Each structure stands twice: as C-alpha cells, then as structure tokens.
Amino acid sequence: MILLSYKRGDFLIKKARCIPLRVHILRAMKRRVRPNHEKTQDFLNELGRKEAGIYGEQSLDYYLKLIPETDHPFYIFHGLRLPFRDTFFQMDTLILFSNFFLVLEVKFFKGTLYFDPKNYQLLQEVDDNPLKVYPDPILQASNQCSKLQSWLRTRQLTDVPCEKLAVLTNPKVITKVLSSPSEVDRNVVKSPALSAKVRMLLKRHFSQPLDKKFIKKLIKQLLKDHTPDNSSPILQYGVLPSDIIKGVLCPCCSPYKVMKRIYGTWECLYCGGKYDDAHRAALVDYALLISPFITMRELKRYLGLENRLTIISLLKNLNIEFVGGTKSRTYNLTPLLTKT
Known part of the structure; x- marks a missing residue:
C-alpha cells in the first residue's frame, strides 16, 4: 500500500516506502518454483539483492527523522519512479527542501568497500571471497540528478538545484578510498552522519525559497508521474505453470x-x-x-x-x-x- 501523505514533525512523507510487486513475485517464486529449475539460483540472487536493498532503506528511516529542523517544511518521496525519454529512472529516496532536491542512493553493503570514482566503480571485499565490482554509487546518484533535471524541463517546471548523497546503511561496513578522495568525502556518508551532511547542504542553499504554489504543483506532478515497475520475473526467468509447486x-x-x-x-x-x-x-x-x-x-x-x-x-x-x-x-x- 502507498500512503500518499503523513506528517512527522516538520517534514511530510509524500510517498511512503512499499515492497515492490516484483519482490512479492520473487518471494512467491522462492516458495513455489521447483528447486531444480535452471534459473532458480538466478532469481534467488536477484531476490537477495533486492531484500538487502529494502532492509537498507528501512534502516535509514530512523536517521531521516534526525534531519535538522528547517524554517520551511520539506517533503520525502520513497521509491519514486519517473519517466525519462523512452524508459524510467527510480530514486531510493528523494527529499524536496524549500529550494533544492536531495537524491539519496541507499546502499546496504557488507565487508570492506573500496571507492574508485575515477574508474566509475566500487569494489567490495567480504571475508576471503574474491572482490566484487559494482557501479559507482556516486555516479548513480549523479545520473539520478541529471534525469530529474531533464524531467523538470520536460514538464516545463522551474529548474530546481539537485544535490546527491550515497548513503551507507550498514554500521559495520568499512570504507577505503582508491581515487578522488574529495569527491568521496563530499558525496558518501554513513547513515548516522546523514543529519550533519544535510546541515551542510542547507547552509549551502540559503537562497530564496521556492514559491509555495510551485512546490504544491511540483509535488502533484511527481506523484502523478510515478510509475510502479510491473515487470514480471516469471517471464524473465522462463517459469512455466508446470514449474510451480x-x-x-x-x-x-x-x-x-x-x-x-x-x-x-x-x-x-x-x-x-x-x-x-x-x-x-x-x-x-x-x-x-x-x-x-x-x-x-x-x-x-x-x-x-x-x-x-x-x-x-x-x-x-x-x-x-x-x-x-x-x-x-x-x-x-x-x-x-x-x-x-
């Protein structure tokens, strides 16, 4: 269920977090698809990644409540998925402050992370397992900002500045930097330090707040354009009715x-x-x-x-x-x- 608006202190959640339909289907596949199906491990791997992401996003909620009070209310959207050209882009969490957006790319990683923005990658080391390579979360968040700005232009809405943060929600994760330390320091934060980072951004954006009518129009358009992902893992993984227990x-x-x-x-x-x-x-x-x-x-x-x-x-x-x-x-x- 999506709860469109409820208030917590000085901010309002305009789109609540919900478990995507695709995850519900993957969980049902885990229960029902015969274990010897040739794609079983593939869809179980996807489910594991998505559930780790859900857990990470949920664990962020406590720290969102600690964001500093502001003179104007701000608005939070979880899992907003908007059109971009002939496809869509989805943001883990989007915060609309009085005069800028903040895109949060939320990650729940274990082990040791090696940030390498120069080569657009993130390396993960867990115990004695081989290194895993992931896309650079800073670049991911930056791309979300660019697409959000494009969406604003497409809808003929006033340009709104966009900030970005990659938020690490696992308190035990260890971080190391291989390149561009200043970029990592500026754009990566562990969830307990989120409020301090937001405070710095608020000081940076001290310009005149956006018109209240425009903010209301912007919120309405964001919610109107949200398009849930209804893609079917059943088709993707070739599961037939005869494969289901x-x-x-x-x-x-x-x-x-x-x-x-x-x-x-x-x-x-x-x-x-x-x-x-x-x-x-x-x-x-x-x-x-x-x-x-x-x-x-x-x-x-x-x-x-x-x-x-x-x-x-x-x-x-x-x-x-x-x-x-x-x-x-x-x-x-x-x-x-x-x-x-």
Whole structure:
C-alpha cells in the first residue's frame, strides 16, 4: 500500500516506502518454483539483492527523522519512479527542501568497500571471497540528478538545484578510498552522519525559497508521474505453470511442505502444525505466479481438494467474488493482492 501523505514533525512523507510487486513475485517464486529449475539460483540472487536493498532503506528511516529542523517544511518521496525519454529512472529516496532536491542512493553493503570514482566503480571485499565490482554509487546518484533535471524541463517546471548523497546503511561496513578522495568525502556518508551532511547542504542553499504554489504543483506532478515497475520475473526467468509447486504450504517448514485438509483445518504431517487460513497464502501465490483469476476446476487441482462446497466456503470467508455463470464461473483473487 502507498500512503500518499503523513506528517512527522516538520517534514511530510509524500510517498511512503512499499515492497515492490516484483519482490512479492520473487518471494512467491522462492516458495513455489521447483528447486531444480535452471534459473532458480538466478532469481534467488536477484531476490537477495533486492531484500538487502529494502532492509537498507528501512534502516535509514530512523536517521531521516534526525534531519535538522528547517524554517520551511520539506517533503520525502520513497521509491519514486519517473519517466525519462523512452524508459524510467527510480530514486531510493528523494527529499524536496524549500529550494533544492536531495537524491539519496541507499546502499546496504557488507565487508570492506573500496571507492574508485575515477574508474566509475566500487569494489567490495567480504571475508576471503574474491572482490566484487559494482557501479559507482556516486555516479548513480549523479545520473539520478541529471534525469530529474531533464524531467523538470520536460514538464516545463522551474529548474530546481539537485544535490546527491550515497548513503551507507550498514554500521559495520568499512570504507577505503582508491581515487578522488574529495569527491568521496563530499558525496558518501554513513547513515548516522546523514543529519550533519544535510546541515551542510542547507547552509549551502540559503537562497530564496521556492514559491509555495510551485512546490504544491511540483509535488502533484511527481506523484502523478510515478510509475510502479510491473515487470514480471516469471517471464524473465522462463517459469512455466508446470514449474510451480501446487498445494497449501506449511509456513513453518523449510523447505516448504504441502499440508492436508483434515477436519476443517490445514495440518502439516511433517511438523504437526495446524492452520485455519493457510489457503489464503496459497491463493496469493497463485495470483502472483499464474493468474489473478481461477476456475473451480483449477482450485480443486491447486488446493488439493475435491469437495466443491468446502472450496466455496473457504472463498466466501475470504470475500472472494466470482464472475460468470455456473459452468463458466471464475473467481477473482485480485483483492488478496492489495493486502500483501
């Protein structure tokens, strides 16, 4: 769910952080795609990267609350994804102060980081593993600023200065600099020092604040142009319906085990757990991985149930509605997705 506006002290969150649909699908793939699928490790790697990013962004929230008070309110947008030419660009966190933007490129890295802006790269060393090479986060944040300025021009909005910071949210990460130390010092910060860095930026931007009507118009346009990423990892990784494990899965067993419906409840024959509404999660997975619509025949096969009246009762308790006549009846699972 996206919360469009709520107040915390002297700033307002205009777009709250939410878990992207793609991550929900990847998590469902982790639960449901057969382990021997040729792309399993690939999509698990993507999920690991995205979950680390989510954790890092969430851990930043505490430090955002410590940003110094200002004479004018400022506005925060999480995960804003805007059009740029024939594609889109997404910012981890965008802050609109009274007279400038601040783009935060949030990173949750472990081990030791070697910043090398001269060669547009970041090297990571974790224990005795080989060095990993990543794009330079300073350059990433700089590109976001450039694209944001282009977006402003495209929308015929007044040019607004843009600052950038790469924020490291893992308190245990070690940083070293291989090149351009002044650039790293200016644009990289660990999250506990974010407020001090913002204070310096506020002193740098002491010009007349933007007109309140313009800020209101700018916020409205930012939210209007936000376009969630609905790309499907199902297609990307070549997952077919036949690759997906059917049944109601035990939430406590790892790897997941299929449960049985016994005397009005779902029971796991491996750990002994009993659950009343475990079918809800199973139907959410179906909607994410296969289709938001399902027939009675497919319900029987997917849930492992033969009794039509039992299935109807389960769907009724979930407020699942159907469309079509008795023979062509299809159940709409979409409302379940709004609660994930």
